[in-house]
Amino acid sequence: MATQLNQPDGINFNEFERAFNQSLGHCLSSHLQELLKGKKIIFNSEDKNLVPVDGWGIRNIPYCTTPLTTIQPRMDNTTICAIDSSTIQLAETEDGTLYGVKSGVVLSIGAQALIHFKIGPILLYLSEETIGHSQLDHRLAKLILIDSEFAKRLIRIRVERVIQMELSNNFSKSVILIDGSLKSSLFEEKNQSIKNVAENCILKQNSMIGISKSSKLRIIDRVCTPLSKIQGPAYMDVNLIIKSLVRNTVGDNLIAKFGNHNSPILRVDVVSGNSDKDEALGKLLGNDSIACGYPETLRLAHHVSTFSSTETSCLRGHVLTNYDVMELASKDIRKTLLGSITV
Amino acid sequence: MLAMKSDIASKGDYLIIEDEKSKRKMIVQIYDEEYLSSQSLIEDIVKDEVVTASSVENLHDPLNIGNISKIIRDARVFRVKIRASIDLSGKLSSDVTWLPSRVYSNVRRLSIPELDMFIERKGVFPIAIGKARGDDQDFELYAEDLDGRLNIITGKKESGKSHLSKILVKTLVQHGAFVIVFDLNNEYGGLAWNSDGSPSSVHEQIMVLEPGYGLKFSLSYCGKSAMYNMLKNALDMPSASLREFFRIWDYLEKKQTLEVEAFGNAINTWNINELVRDALISRYHVIQSSRLFSNSQDGQGIKFEDVISKEHKGAAIIISMGKSTPIARRMIVELVLSKLIDLLEKMVIPPIFLFAEEAHLYVRDTYWEDIITRMRHFGIYTTFITNQPDAIGDGIYRQVDNIFLFNFTNDTDLDKISKVSLADNETIRSIVRTLPQRYCLSIGKVVCDLPIVVKTAPAEVLTLGETKKFFA
Numbered sequence: 001m002a003t004q005l006n007q008p009d010g011i012n013f014n015e016f017e018r019a020f021n022q023s024l025g026h027c028l029s030s031h032l033q034e035l036l037k038g039k040k041i042i043f044n045s046e047d048k049n050l051v052p053v054d055g056w057g058i059r060n061i062p063y064c065t066t067p068l069t070t071i072q073p074r075m076d077n078t079t080i081c082a083i084d085s086s087t088i089q090l091a092e093t094e095d096g097t098l099y100g101v102k103s104g105v106v107l108s109i110g111a112q113a114l115i116h117f118k119i120g121p122i123l124l125y126l127s128e129e130t131i132g133h134s135q136l137d138h139r140l141a142k143l144i145l146i147d148s149e150f151a152k153r154l155i156r157i158r159v160e161r162v163i164q165m166e167l168s169n170n171f172s173k174s175v176i177l178i179d180g181s182l183k184s185s186l187f188e189e190k191n192q193s194i195k196n197v198a199e200n201c202i203l204k205q206n207s208m209i210g211i212s213k214s215s216k217l218r219i220i221d222r223v224c225t226p227l228s229k230i231q232g233p234a235y236m237d238v239n240l241i242i243k244s245l246v247r248n249t250v251g252d253n254l255i256a257k258f259g260n261h262n263s264p265i266l267r268v269d270v271v272s273g274n275s276d277k278d279e280a281l282g283k284l285l286g287n288d289s290i291a292c293g294y295p296e297t298l299r300l301a302h303h304v305s306t307f308s309s310t311e312t313s314c315l316r317g318h319v320l321t322n323y324d325v326m327e328l329a330s331k332d333i334r335k336t337l338l339g340s341i342t343v
Numbered sequence: 344m345l346a347m348k349s350d351i352a353s354k355g356d357y358l359i360i361e362d363e364k365s366k367r368k369m370i371v372q373i374y375d376e377e378y379l380s381s382q383s384l385i386e387d388i389v390k391d392e393v394v395t396a397s398s399v400e401n402l403h404d405p406l407n408i409g410n411i412s413k414i415i416r417d418a419r420v421f422r423v424k425i426r427a428s429i430d431l432s433g434k435l436s437s438d439v440t441w442l443p444s445r446v447y448s449n450v451r452r453l454s455i456p457e458l459d460m461f462i463e464r465k466g467v468f469p470i471a472i473g474k475a476r477g478d479d480q481d482f483e484l485y486a487e488d489l490d491g492r493l494n495i496i497t498g499k500k501e502s503g504k505s506h507l508s509k510i511l512v513k514t515l516v517q518h519g520a521f522v523i524v525f526d527l528n529n530e531y532g533g534l535a536w537n538s539d540g541s542p543s544s545v546h547e548q549i550m551v552l553e554p555g556y557g558l559k560f561s562l563s564y565c566g567k568s569a570m571y572n573m574l575k576n577a578l579d580m581p582s583a584s585l586r587e588f589f590r591i592w593d594y595l596e597k598k599q600t601l602e603v604e605a606f607g608n609a610i611n612t613w614n615i616n617e618l619v620r621d622a623l624i625s626r627y628h629v630i631q632s633s634r635l636f637s638n639s640q641d642g643q644g645i646k647f648e649d650v651i652s653k654e655h656k657g658a659a660i661i662i663s664m665g666k667s668t669p670i671a672r673r674m675i676v677e678l679v680l681s682k683l684i685d686l687l688e689k690m691v692i693p694p695i696f697l698f699a700e701e702a703h704l705y706v707r708d709t710y711w712e713d714i715i716t717r718m719r720h721f722g723i724y725t726t727f728i729t730n731q732p733d734a735i736g737d738g739i740y741r742q743v744d745n746i747f748l749f750n751f752t753n754d755t756d757l758d759k760i761s762k763v764s765l766a767d768n769e770t771i772r773s774i775v776r777t778l779p780q781r782y783c784l785s786i787g788k789v790v791c792d793l794p795i796v797v798k799t800a801p802a803e804v805l806t807l808g809e810t811k812k813f814f815a
Binding site for chain 1: 382383387390391392393397398399400401402403404405406408409411412415416694
């Protein structure tokens with residue numbers, strides 16, 4: 001068949017190769033053998049954050065000189081409050097998008113969950129008209145209307161901050177657990193920022209601990225090797241590394257392990273009333289149940305806040321029956337264009 | 344069909360689907376019910392259970408989505424069978440080749456009186472056997488639908504079989520029919536009495552016969568034919584012995600001394616082979632010990648034609664066999680059937696209804712199939728009552744017109760009954776397995792081939808035949 005096709009005479013594929021070599025030459029497959037030789041490797045899977053089971057192995061990193069500090073549990077009946085939330089994009093109209101948000105707050109004392117609050121689902125409609133009422137910068141507002149991931153982030157952050165403000169105001173000498181790092185965001189409202197929450201915590205002698213299950217900072221994976229070797233809970237101070245890479249972080253930046261030898265290493269940010277991160281982490285370990293190296297209260301808050309498929313279906317039904325909308329037939333454009341073969 | 348928790352319907356109920364667009368209607372029956380289930384729904388339920396078990400839940404749900412979610416979790420799926428359709432003229436039709444619209448159809452429960460109206464089920468001699476499941480109105484069969492038919496009442500022990508058969512017997516007698524009951528547990532005598540001890544409405548029409556007490560035949564009344572059947576089928580007498588037996592019979596008849604004792608003497612003195620004599624003597628002893636025969640030839644003993652001619656308003660002859668040996672039972676059944684056929688052939692008595700309780704104890708031999716096949720031509724309309732459906736041969740099942748199915752949980756029984764039943768396998772298996780006590784699935788001509796679940800009425804008559812207990 002190839003002989004039957006008339007190839008255009010002007011195209012020179014050797015020229016393509018030369019052009020590639022000029023721009024990305026060192027990354028091309030011809031150099032891969034020397035580039036990858038002897039390297040440890042894990043293969044990635046879409047939407048999953050994979051880490052090596054035993055870490056990346058000991059390598060001499062010159063800036064990794066931080067000592068390890070073991071965490072001593074303090075059992076003093078401190079209240080642990082955990083907050084998590086989730087958002088989903090539920091529907092689209094010709095001029096906006098409908099989102100659902102749900103939050104979970106769990107209170108524990110003495111390693112026992114006492115009560116949980118399921119807040120939502122609540123529906124939010126973001127359009128040019130509705131977003132105009134927010135204090136967002138005009139360009140940021142445009143971005144939110146274009147990209148639903150930003151919009152979901154905005155909703156999540158704003159809802160969480162409201163709850164965090166409320167908890168930090170109403171509790172004292174407690175530990176407030178937050179899913180994710182403690183970092184100021186462009187999406188926060190001025191008087192309900194993470195800094196305001198941190199201030200409240202200090203005033204009320206609360207500790208605020210943000211725990212990230214994964215970090216986009218690759219360097220964190222490299223420096224955590226000593227932690228993976230130690231038995232029992234411990235942390236390493238990575239303030240210098242994090243603050244040099246990320247602006248607007250709040251509190252002390254650590255990497256920590258809350259469980260035994262095989263527990264995952266997590267990025268942990270701590271704001272503590274008396275700047276004693278040892279005490280804050282000790283209270284967490286002493287007053288919450290730690291399963292698989294993760295606080296049970298925060299895990300429960302996550303489960304309370306996530307949308308189930310039934311809830312999503314119910315929300316759709318609610319919208320259809322209560323808001324006089326007309327559902328249009330929809331299609332998957334990718335499937336239409338590329339066919340039924342999974343791509 | 345999808346149903347929410349508030350939709351009240353159960354297995355066996357009929358639904359009518361009205362298609363608003365095509366104006367046609369379809370009648371369907373629920374045969375199974377299960378939760379609307381998907382992997383994600385199960386996962387949601389498990390997650391919620393774990394979360395609520397971990398701590399006290401406090402909800403802030405402004406849109407009330409949680410409640411809707413709970414409704415979805417309780418949603419059920421009814422599996423239904425299409426039974427019939429109703430055409431544009433409102434007539435019942437067997438055209439079920441169309442499907443109603445899922446969008447423009449209304450579904451509602453169809454009451455049994457409404458169903459009866461569609462299928463035009465009516466009659467002159469009603470038998471109120473109880474209430475259709477979910478209905479407050481009485482459910483009636485019609486005696487005409489039992490007339491000339493072969494019926495089976497089956498179900499596991501203590502599911503309510505005898506109770507239904509007593510209702511049928513009593514009402515048939517009230518309608519003037521003649522009924523003979525082979526009563527294995529001596530319980531049908533209670534039909535003559537109400538549960539409070541007062542005489543029942545059919546008190547005068549109930550006649551209880553027991554071998555030696557009322558149930559006695561003279562040899563001359565039985566006749567050679569009935570005796571032959573009894574000796575051959577019940578006592579397994581060989582042909583050579585039968586020949587000699589009837590030689591003696593002829594001799595005694597000529598001498599006008601045809602009675603049991605005379606038979607004994609004749610067998611001892613008769614000039615025959617010793618082996619034949621032994622065979623005759625052993626049968627003679629069985630006959631004598633059965634107490635079924637009177638020792639006189641002057642017509643002493645029961646005569647069915649006399650009983651029937653005396654009772655113009657119908658009667659039930661209860662043959663109590665509770666104290667009889669298995670051989671005596673077979674002798675009774677054989678003699679009674681042979682004699683009835685003889686009388687019916689001579690048109691001396693009207694057609695009769697025969698109720699064979701615990702039929703599995705004597706309906707084991709193939710000769711029954713022959714009798715069943717020909718019975719309807721003679722005028723004996725049989726109802727078998729058994730808890731062992733496999734004891735009745737396929738040949739009999741093929742002749743069955745009506746089946747009243749009580750609860751069965753045993754797979755073997757369900758297999759048997761679903762193979763030979765008049766309804767489809769799935770309906771039988773699913774409905775019968777979950778029937779409560781005293782509920783039965785009626786199938787066949789009595790319900791115009793549309794299976795109906797009925798709760799039998801409470802007993803009005805005296806309950807006899809209960810198990811004798813040590814600790815009671």
